[in-house]
Amino acid sequence: MQFAVVIAVKNYKSVIRPVLLHGSECWAVKKTDEKRLHVAEMRMLRWMCGVTRMDKVRNEYIRGSLKVAPVTEKLKGNRLSWYGHVKRRDETHVTKRVLSLHVDGWRGRGRPKKRWMDCVKSDMKEKGVSDSVTGDRTEWKKKTCCTDPK
Structure with a gap:
């Protein structure tokens, strides 16, 4: 890999990706939002490599050559990290109390809106972890963290 590309990848990992994912721990991300993040990420990675879409180079090849994990996987890892x-x-902390809060009332007609907890449950199912693991910080991080490929 060229020296300029190595520097660009370091800048991407330390500046651009954190900006893309700022506050993502509490997003209830829809498929369209994930797709937008993926497109923005791939545009930046292609630009760093000097590759255009006309060159017909696959996204997996670009991501593999730069050794960068998908931004959507990082998003899920961040969300699970925050959940843990x-x-x-402590049980008296406001964020813990809000997590188990039940609001009385009724929902409107139609499909319910996607909630943050729905995203967390699907991420946990995808990673194969349960609530019982959250107590052990190192085990939780080992099972939920998404690292960049080496």
Whole structure:
């Protein structure tokens, strides 16, 4: 890999990706939002490599050559990391109390809106972890963290 590309990848990992994912721990991400993040990420990665879409180079090849994990996987890892952090908090802390809050009332007609907890449950199912693991911080991080390929 060229020296300029190595520097660009370091900048991407330390500046651009955190900006893309800022506050993502509490997003209820829809498929369209994930797709937008993926497109923005791939545009930046292609630009760093000097590759255009006309060159017909696959996204997996670009991501593999730069050794960068997909931004959507990082998003899920961040969300699960925050969930584990909240579950380990003291029972009297406001974030822990809000997590188990039940609001009385009724929902409108139609499909319910996607909630943050729905995203967390699907992420946990995808990673194969349960709530019982949240108490052990190192085990939780090992099972939920998404690292960049080496």
